[in-house]
Amino acid sequence: MHRAYPKAALPDSARQGALAAPTKALTRVGYERPGFAFLLNTPALVALILLAAYPIVSSAWMSLHKYSLKRPRIFEFIGLENFRQLLDSDEFWSALWITLKFTGLVVALVTLLGLLIALLLNRRFPGSSLLRTLLLIPWAIPPVVNGLMWQWIYDSKVGALNGLLVSLGLLSDYRGWLSDSTSALIALVWADVWNLVPLAVILLLAALQRIPDELYDAARVDGAGPLQMFRYVTFPWLAQALLIVLILQTMAAIRAFDVIYVLTAGGPGNATTTLTWQTFLTTFESLNFGLGNAYAWTVSIITLSLALFYFRLLFRRGEFET
């Protein structure tokens, strides 16, 4: 009924492709030729080893050294000293706390807004397909432009937010939204949420559209109200997509960089200095590459642990053939 997006062409046929009994050796190119399969992967592997594996190992190596571009000749092995310094510093704990607040707020808002919009769009009403198209606007906007746009909306002298609130009588005077620690963090969160919401809506909507209508009919026959239907029909079908949204958005929020750069540059003071921003400051402002890489690794470890959950979700359904 309510399917304006074609149900992804993939699911059923994809399973056929993946699960069909392996066809025995074909003429010329069989499906069981490991050498050829590896050959096909070589270019991608070479690229990723050079551009991802090498840098991450090299970064680990640098994090164990005293290495600053201010004195580039000194490259002295100091073990975990950089990590000790990091854990002893106020900057780290402050950045970690701000990262937690920023990420928590972004993820909560994106998920909540995303779910509400997806539930709305799952129904057909006049304008609903136009709305689906409009969804692509925030999605397609580069983060730098997003930051620029909101910087101006929040502007203390001529900004649209001030103008709007004052003319509606909700605010008596223009305020510097980005110069107060609390409102700067919220302003940053709101700007990032605007950019991230569409992806959440798209993923959740796709999951909603997979729920068979018969389940709702059956629930209705059983006398279920809207809340019960959500609890017993919608939610179980949505749980996996919700988790995926949570994890992907958490990772996106942790690595947020462009929007911070343009909007707040970590300020005022260090009110919006997240771990990613602190990594950038340590590396490219203080030019302390040793400590900077220790920060980078800390961020990586946090992100990769989240990634592990994501993998488990993707592979949980047992359809992943090994």
Added chain:
Amino acid sequence: MTLTATERAKTIGRVLAGLLVALYLLAPFSWLVLTSFMHERDALSVPPQWIPSEPTLENYKIFLDPTGTRAIVGSRAAAQMLPGMLNSLIAALGTALLNLVLGTLAGYSLARYDFRGRTTLLMLYLSSRMLPGIALIVPLYLVMKTYGLLDNLAALVVTYLTFTLPFTIWLLRNYFQAVPRSLEEAALIDGCNWLQMVAKILLPAAAPGLVAAGMFAFMTAWNDYLFAVILTSTMAAKTLPVVVAGFATDVTTERTLMASGGVMAVIPPLVLAFIFQRLIVQGLTSGATKD
């Protein structure tokens, strides 16, 4: 069909909620667009002017003629606009093309062959997609510096592979799996060699996936700021986000110029998004959730 009162009330409620959502999605961006057609004094007026009283194209013309009289303040940034856009286009198209070639090869093997280490490979690809860019930037910067590759568009393109290729492989694998094996087998039995089969059967059958994958790669490269700002410094390779961010951090730049610059940077991804709406939605869903 006549609607009952409750059904009508529900529809009205939905339309109202829809209007609210539309306002949320549109308002910030519309303001940017409207401002880009204003004169500077109107853009700075208090209370804000929402609709330009005398719309002007000056803020766009300046990019074509950055030495004109209008360009006194923002001349440097204005002059970088079109070259930056060209650099961005080259970087994004290059990234998309490389992605499709490498992604097709790897994605196909993961979709079709059962071989030892297949799961490991998949996990490897997936994990490299999860690495935060900030963790790779210093070593990449040092390598590029050592080999004189800073400020080089080709080096930038290759760098973007790191972030785009894993997703491309994952996505294409899903699409290739959906192509029936019997099609391929028929082609091979009819005497096609493997490359002919790929070109004539597989790629056309998986065309939506290729378009989607190419577009995601294009957009990731187009949007990137972190790598572009560290790895480039002159107009030899500076991309649009770097130019636009330059507007934002330079207090002397006129507001209206920032707005038109921002709009220019949004146009290509937005046009692609509108044209390929269905493919994007399908691809995002498939790429993030396996099916």
